[in-house]
Amino acid sequence: MFTKAPWWIRIPVLFFLVYGLMEYFIDSGVQPAIIKYPMTQVFMLLVLLLLIAIELILNAIETVMFKILSPEAQERYLAEKNKKSEWKWGKAMYAKLTRTKKIEEEGEIILDHNYDGIRELDNVLPPWWVYMFYATILFGLVYLVRFHITDDYTQAEEYDQQVAEAKIAIEEYKKTAKNLVDVNTVELLTDVSDLNAGKAIFTTNCVVCHMADGGGGIGPNLTDANWILGGGIKNVFNTISEGGRDGKGMVAWKQSLKPIEMAQVASYVLQFQGTTPANPKAPEGDVWVDPNAPEPVESGEEAPVEQVSDSTTVVMN
Numbered sequence: 410m411f412t413k414a415p416w417w418i419r420i421p422v423l424f425f426l427v428y429g430l431m432e433y434f435i436d437s438g439v440q441p442a443i444i445k446y447p448m449t450q451v452f453m454l455l456v457l458l459l460l461i462a463i464e465l466i467l468n469a470i471e472t473v474m475f476k477i478l479s480p481e482a483q484e485r486y487l488a489e490k491n492k493k494s495e496w497k498w499g500k501a502m503y504a505k506l507t508r509t510k511k512i513e514e515e516g517e518i519i520l521d522h523n524y525d526g527i528r529e530l531d532n533v534l535p536p537w538w539v540y541m542f543y544a545t546i547l548f549g550l551v552y553l554v555r556f557h558i559t560d561d562y563t564q565a566e567e568y569d570q571q572v573a574e575a576k577i578a579i580e581e582y583k584k585t586a587k588n589l590v591d592v593n594t595v596e597l598l599t600d601v602s603d604l605n606a607g608k609a610i611f612t613t614n615c616v617v618c619h620m621a622d623g624g625g626g627i628g629p630n631l632t633d634a635n636w637i638l639g640g641g642i643k644n645v646f647n648t649i650s651e652g653g654r655d656g657k658g659m660v661a662w663k664q665s666l667k668p669i670e671m672a673q674v675a676s677y678v679l680q681f682q683g684t685t686p687a688n689p690k691a692p693e694g695d696v697w698v699d700p701n702a703p704e705p706v707e708s709g710e711e712a713p714v715e716q717v718s719d720s721t722t723v724v725m726n
């Protein structure tokens with residue numbers, strides 16, 4: 410059947426088949442292989458030329474073979490070639506699935522009733538419909554046994570599983586899309602590579618004002634628990650990104666540093682906490698307490714009882 414297809418179908422189909430296989434087998438990440446590896450473009454060009462060459466050769470062979478045939482053989486050949494290739498199988502299938510009566514044969518299935526001249530045909534249910542109906546019954550049976558008798562899994566379990574999968578996917582995504590951090594999503598980075606990157610950024614950009622050990626100079630001491638603009642990764646990230654108070658000298662770094670770089674240097678800055686620099690600048694600002702930190706639970710002491718005020722109590726003076 411395939412050899413009967415004309416060349417303008419054969420060549421593109423084969424070409425895209427090869428292309429599809431190539432994309433399938435070459436692992437090129439999110440980018441298509443044809444863009445990631447320019448060599449594959451040359452390869453596909455060669456494939457195209459090869460396909461055209463094969464077509465030309467086949468055509469040439471056919472012409473030569475045709476020339477050496479006797480005149481009546483030539484005629485037979487042409488007749489064979491021009492025979493319209495009908496898709497018999499498809500037609501038979503269609504007839505089988507619809508089982509419609511030809512209009513000339515409708516007399517066989519007409520019903521006796523006559524409603525004011527309106528007659529009715531007794532057509533069979535189309536087999537394609539009936540088969541689909543049987544399929545739904547089968548589906549229903551399998552479903553019933555699976556989910557109501559053997560209790561394979563519940564919707565809640567399916568939901569939990571999908572959420573877990575999605576969480577893993579989000580983690581994977583975050584790894585590749587680190588640059589997406591902003592002040593709301595930033596988290597303290599602890600990877601050595603991130604901290605080293607942070608150190609490099611700090612050394613190039615920040616040491617002039619904050620000193621290499623964070624002891625402070627033009628800028629405040631970064632080693633103590635006191636913060637002018639708030640401690641913790643989110644505040645520090647925000648300070649680096651948006652800058653300090655006007656006229657103090659701490660510029661907004663978001664113009665020159667990428668979000669991930671600001672997260673790295675912020676994490677590095679927080680490493681100074683509790684260290685003792687050579688020339689510490691006096692603490693500025695307030696001691697910062699993380700509002701999200703788990704409250705220390707002291708045993709033996711009862712939590713202060715909160716006074717509950719009830720809107721229904723009336724204060725009498």
Ligand code: HEC
Pocket residue numbers: 610611614615616617618619627628629630631635636637638639645648649652653654655657658659660662674675678693694
């Ligand atoms: C030109 C000097 C200068 C440079 C360079 C500089 N800073 Fe600052 N930095 C300051 C000053 C001044 C402040 C205090 C801002 C204020 O009081 O509002 C400050 C404040 C800070 C704070 C907040 C401290 C607090 O107590 O709240 C952080 C964090 C900080 N800088 C980190 C950095 C980082 C990281 C870099 C490098 C990317 C950097 N700074 C570069 C001068 C500088």
